Amino acid sequence: xxxxxxxxxxxxxxxxxxxxxxxxxxxxxxxxxxxxxxxxxxxxxxxxxxxxxxxxxxxxxxxxxxxxxxxxxxxxxxxxxxxxxxxxxxxxxxxxxxxxxxxxxxxxxxxxxxxxxxxxxxxxxxxxxxxxxxxxxxxxxxxxxxxxxxxxxxxxxxxxxxxxxxxxxxxxxxxxxxxxxxxxxxxxxxxxxxxxxxxxxxxxxxxxxxxxxxxxxxxxxxxxxxxxxxxxxxxxxxxxxxxxxxxxxxxxxxxxxxxxxxxxxxxxxxxxxxxxxxxxxxxxxxxxxxxxxxxxxxxxxxxxxxxxxxxxxxxxxxxxxxxxxxxxxxxxxxxxxxxxxxxxxxxxxxxxxxxxxxxxxxxxxxxxxxxxxxxxxxxxxxxxxxxxxxxxxxxxxxxxxxxxxxxxxxxxxxxxxxxxxxxxxxxxxxxxxxxxxxxxxxxxxxxxxxxxxxxxxxxxxxxxxxxxxxxxxxxxxxxxxxxxxxxxxxxxxxxxxxxxxxxxxxxxxxxxxxxxxxxxxxxxxxxxxxxxxxxxxxxxxxxxxxxxxxxxxxxxxxxxxxxxxxxxxxxxxxxxxxxxxxxxxxxxxxxxxxxxxxxxxxxxxxxxxx
Amino acid sequence: xxxxxxxxxxxxxxxxxxxxxxxxxxxxxxxxxxxxxxxxxxxxxxxxxxxxxxxxxxxxxxxxxxxxxxxxxxxxxxxxxxxxxxxxxxxxxxxxxxxxxxxxxxxxxxxxxxxxxxxxxxxxxxxxxxxxxxxxxxxxxxxxxxxxxxxxxxxxxxxxxxxxxxxxxxxxxxxxxxxxxxxxxxxxxxxxxxxxxxxxxxxxxxxxxxxxxxxxxxxxxxxxxxxxxxxxxxxxxxxxxxxxxxxxxxxxxxxxxxxxxxxxxxxxxxxxxxxxxxxxxxxxxxxxxxxxxxxxxxxxxxxxxxxxxxxxxxxxxxxxxxxxxxxxxxxxxxxxxxxxxxxxxxxxxxxxxxxxxxxxxxxxxxxxxxxx
Numbered sequence: 001x002x003x004x005x006x007x008x009x010x011x012x013x014x015x016x017x018x019x020x021x022x023x024x025x026x027x028x029x030x031x032x033x034x035x036x037x038x039x040x041x042x043x044x045x046x047x048x049x050x051x052x053x054x055x056x057x058x059x060x061x062x063x064x065x066x067x068x069x070x071x072x073x074x075x076x077x078x079x080x081x082x083x084x085x086x087x088x089x090x091x092x093x094x095x096x097x098x099x100x101x102x103x104x105x106x107x108x109x110x111x112x113x114x115x116x117x118x119x120x121x122x123x124x125x126x127x128x129x130x131x132x133x134x135x136x137x138x139x140x141x142x143x144x145x146x147x148x149x150x151x152x153x154x155x156x157x158x159x160x161x162x163x164x165x166x167x168x169x170x171x172x173x174x175x176x177x178x179x180x181x182x183x184x185x186x187x188x189x190x191x192x193x194x195x196x197x198x199x200x201x202x203x204x205x206x207x208x209x210x211x212x213x214x215x216x217x218x219x220x221x222x223x224x225x226x227x228x229x230x231x232x233x234x235x236x237x238x239x240x241x242x243x244x245x246x247x248x249x250x251x252x253x254x255x256x257x258x259x260x261x262x263x264x265x266x267x268x269x270x271x272x273x274x275x276x277x278x279x280x281x282x283x284x285x286x287x288x289x290x291x292x293x294x295x296x297x298x299x300x301x302x303x304x305x306x307x308x309x310x311x312x313x314x315x316x317x318x319x320x321x322x323x324x325x326x327x328x329x330x331x332x333x334x335x336x337x338x339x340x341x342x343x344x345x346x347x348x349x350x351x352x353x354x355x356x357x358x359x360x361x362x363x364x365x366x367x368x369x370x371x372x373x374x375x376x377x378x379x380x381x382x383x384x385x386x387x388x389x390x391x392x393x394x395x396x397x398x399x400x401x402x403x404x405x406x407x408x409x410x411x412x413x414x415x416x417x418x419x420x421x422x423x424x425x426x427x428x429x430x431x432x433x434x435x436x437x438x439x440x441x442x443x444x445x446x447x448x449x450x451x452x453x454x455x456x457x458x459x460x461x462x463x464x465x466x467x468x469x470x471x472x473x474x475x476x477x478x479x480x481x482x483x484x485x486x487x488x489x490x491x492x493x494x495x496x497x498x499x500x501x502x503x504x505x506x507x508x509x510x511x512x513x514x515x516x517x518x519x520x521x522x523x524x525x526x527x528x529x530x531x532x533x534x535x536x537x538x539x540x541x542x543x544x545x546x547x548x549x550x551x552x553x554x555x556x557x558x559x560x561x562x563x564x565x566x567x568x569x570x571x572x573x574x575x576x577x578x579x580x581x582x583x584x585x586x587x588x589x590x591x592x593x594x595x596x597x598x599x600x601x602x603x604x605x606x607x608x609x610x
Numbered sequence: 611x612x613x614x615x616x617x618x619x620x621x622x623x624x625x626x627x628x629x630x631x632x633x634x635x636x637x638x639x640x641x642x643x644x645x646x647x648x649x650x651x652x653x654x655x656x657x658x659x660x661x662x663x664x665x666x667x668x669x670x671x672x673x674x675x676x677x678x679x680x681x682x683x684x685x686x687x688x689x690x691x692x693x694x695x696x697x698x699x700x701x702x703x704x705x706x707x708x709x710x711x712x713x714x715x716x717x718x719x720x721x722x723x724x725x726x727x728x729x730x731x732x733x734x735x736x737x738x739x740x741x742x743x744x745x746x747x748x749x750x751x752x753x754x755x756x757x758x759x760x761x762x763x764x765x766x767x768x769x770x771x772x773x774x775x776x777x778x779x780x781x782x783x784x785x786x787x788x789x790x791x792x793x794x795x796x797x798x799x800x801x802x803x804x805x806x807x808x809x810x811x812x813x814x815x816x817x818x819x820x821x822x823x824x825x826x827x828x829x830x831x832x833x834x835x836x837x838x839x840x841x842x843x844x845x846x847x848x849x850x851x852x853x854x855x856x857x858x859x860x861x862x863x864x865x866x867x868x869x870x871x872x873x874x875x876x877x878x879x880x881x882x883x884x885x886x887x888x889x890x891x892x893x894x895x896x897x898x899x900x901x902x903x904x905x906x907x908x909x910x911x912x913x914x915x916x917x918x919x920x921x922x923x924x925x926x927x928x929x930x931x932x933x934x935x936x937x938x939x940x941x942x943x944x945x946x947x948x949x950x951x952x953x954x955x956x957x958x959x960x961x962x963x964x965x966x967x968x969x970x971x972x973x974x975x976x977x978x979x980x981x982x
Contacts, residue, residue, distance in 0.1 A: 137684045151688050159836035159859030167894040265879045273879035547641045553754045592903045601897035603886030
């Protein structure tokens with residue numbers, strides 16, 4: 001009997017996805033709470049988000065896609081990808097990865113019958129070839145008398161969430177107009193460093209971050225910081241603490257947290273629209289430093305939308321902050337330091353990492369990092385296997401030109417696929433009118449800037465991942481340069497600062513990503529919000545919708561909840577490939593506010609100027 | 611030669627080709643439909659406070675109802691319940707008279723009491739009390755689809771559509787019009803100025819002054835929801851605004867500053883905040899929707915808010931189809947149809963005859979007449 005108990009305990013230990021504690025022990029789980037998911041009660045911890053709590057209890061399917069009811073789960077774990085929309089406490093379309101669990105919380109599936117685990121409407125996926133992007137414009141034109149009926153029926157199958165049953169009272173927020181000298185958008189290591197270097201008794205700086213606290217994504221890393229003597233032999237998340245302490249000691253810097261810069265509304269002068277949890281602010285700034293970091297990029301294989309496909313940074317956050325394993329067997333896609341770091345972290349957490357799949361001949365790393373993991377080189381993931389969740393991958397070898405080598409296909413079982421691609425944020429830069437250019441070595445579209453980090457627009461600076469994917473050291477140094485440049489450009493005469501800036505520019509590590517030709521697949525999903533795959537986009541281009549703005553509108557790509565954050569670059573890539581144009585020639589379609597979807601109730605305020 | 615690739619230009623090109631003109635060329639400086647044609651909120655209504663406009667809009671609606679079949683492209687035209695809400699007592703009398711007038715012309719519409727309004731749209735009960743509403747069955751459609759429909763139908767009939775071609779000059783040589791673009795010069799006997807709010811610059815090239823003032827408008831769209839709004843709504847107090855739920859489930863709407871000048875297509879923060887504040891006051895339940903994008907557009911307003919249609923006195927072959935003052939989408943299909951009759955057959959119509967450029971136009975006060 002003791003044997004049976006042992007067997008069962010071992011079984012549950014293996015089955016349980018929660019580690020003893022988060023890998024960064026500074027993060028506490030909080031106290032135990034109980035909440036309900038589709039009527040079933042489950043236990044969780046108060047510092048977990050709904051998505052994490054559900055994942056810990058092995059519920060990876062969080063929603064069904066709008067058109068074909070394909071199962072979807074979290075990808076990014078930081079509120080961007082819109083693949084975790086659930087009905088929480090009666091409110092629809094809530095991002096489960098951005099919402100902390102609370103006692104007695106009610107979490108429900110949306111847009112699925114009976115629930116997201118077994119949705120009978122997923123039968124639509126079998127007919128996806130009939131309902132391709134743009135189908136609605138070419139069908140049901142005849143007979144004429146049925147036109148209205150057809151549209152009424154179509155209307156029943158659209159939309160994600162249902163409007164809540166009642167309206168709760170809410171007070172209007174105050175609306176105010178403020179002025180500052182330097183606005184720093186983003187409170188990660190680059191932003192904090194920039195702020196510290198603008199500190200001056202005569203200059204006002206406002207540092208704005210959307211999170212509760214500063215430090216951004218660096219808070220979730222426990223690998224050792226490398227590249228600046230002052231911070232060496234410190235873990236990355238501890239470097240954040242040091243930076244925050246330095247910021248506290250720097251006078252005349254206002255910090256706005258839980259505040260999102262929704263858009264640039266400049267009209268002669270630099271104006272930002274900010275929505276915080278307490279106020280709505282129109283901020284006029286003389287100088288702007290954009291340090292908004294980067295997004296995770298989506299995988300490029302068939303069935304890349306299955307629950308179980310996670311961004312590498314998402315997996316890192318899961319393990320370090322929440323102590324929850326994404327699964328038990330993983331395959332990592334991508335051959336850079338992010339892939340290696342997170343793979344090693346997964347090993348530490350007891351996850352069986354089957355291998356790192358890279359298009360390159362070898363991992364693109366500096367020599368200090370050692371490699372103890374199986375590397376599957378010159379290969380790509382062709383498809384993710386599994387009907388409702390990731391159950392495995394099909395891998396195939398490629399040659400130097402990126403062509404698939406036939407008869408090298410093989411399957412591997414896994415329940416986690418990590419994607420380690422990143423792309424710089426670009427929306428604000430575009431709205432401001434900065435000249436952008438596509439650079440694969442920097443990860444995507446980046447605002448052109450000089451050595452002083454000034455973009456093509458006077459008084460607007462960019463630094464950190466937003467200026468190209470780089471290491472934390474690179475972000476900190478660029479942040480310092482941008483901060484110094486912004487204050488020097490205000491006429492503050494300071495030889496000391498100019499010398500310092502020169503020194504920092506010299507210190508800057510030259511970092512570029514090693515890139516390989518992008519290889520997609522006909523059935524890979526490009527737009528997750530609107531269910532559009534690569535072959536539908538190619539068809540639309542051949543039908544004549546070959547201008548990026550028209551292609552976007554006809555296929556619907558980037559017009560959904562994520563507004564292009566995970567699909568735009570793929571759309572541009574496909575159009576560039578099909579028309580033989582460069583990425584820059586294709587261009588980025590007009591970017592418009594708000595950058596992060598914002599509730600009408602969060603915008604409604606008093607003292608609105610007429 | 612059609613100058614301008616919005617609905618006015620594309621519809622005119624199509625109608626001319628349909629009547630047998632086999633040498634129709636359209637030039638658009640950006641991509642077709644990039645201007646006001648794809649920035650509006652996709653409504654078409656026949657109920658109007660002005661008598662002439664009502665007749666024209668009604669003729670237009672009949673034409674709209676046929677477009678999907680005629681162009682063989684589903685423009686997603688839906689019949690909808692349209693309500694023009696009143697929030698003050700002063701508006702009520704004026705609107706009741708307007709309803710009577712429309713009915714006398716044969717346009718079906720009726721005046722609703724607040725109770726009727728709430729029965730049709732229960733969610734309005736939670737918001738600012740209404741004093742009444744005009745109700746009519748109107749139309750909503752998909753603006754991009756209309757542009758593509760006209761463009762593809764025109765091309766099937768042999769029309770040559772050139773995107774990315776800007777007209778840089780116009781002059782008269784031997785009674786014919788020479789159109790200069792960056793790449794070439796084209797001689798034509800018929801030039802149609804369909805450049806929307808920018809028709810002013812085109813006309814100036816031939817020394818013609820158009821009484822068009824550019825005015826900004828903005829709109830926003832929210833995340834998609836399952837259908838919950840039954841009607842398509844517009845209102846006038848405290849400011850002009852509208853909202854409705856599209857076929858895709860997004861709520862599209864706006865509350866505007868009616869006389870905001872300028873031609874910038876940029877969005878403003880004031881609009882975003884004002885729209886959120888006013889709309890959540892009128893229909894509190896929508897506060898649970900998230901805004902995902904906002905955009906701007908431009909109207910080309912004439913002083914009396916009637917369009918400029920017809921041949922230009924003194925310049926044979928130079929036709930205007932602009933100055934729609936916010937009713938471009940509403941009226942362009944019928945106006946293009948009638949204009950094509952004029953151009954090809956010399957046939958005039960009392961529906962568009964009054965709107966020649968030479969018409970004397972008096973400045974109209976800001977009243978509900980002006981809501982498009």
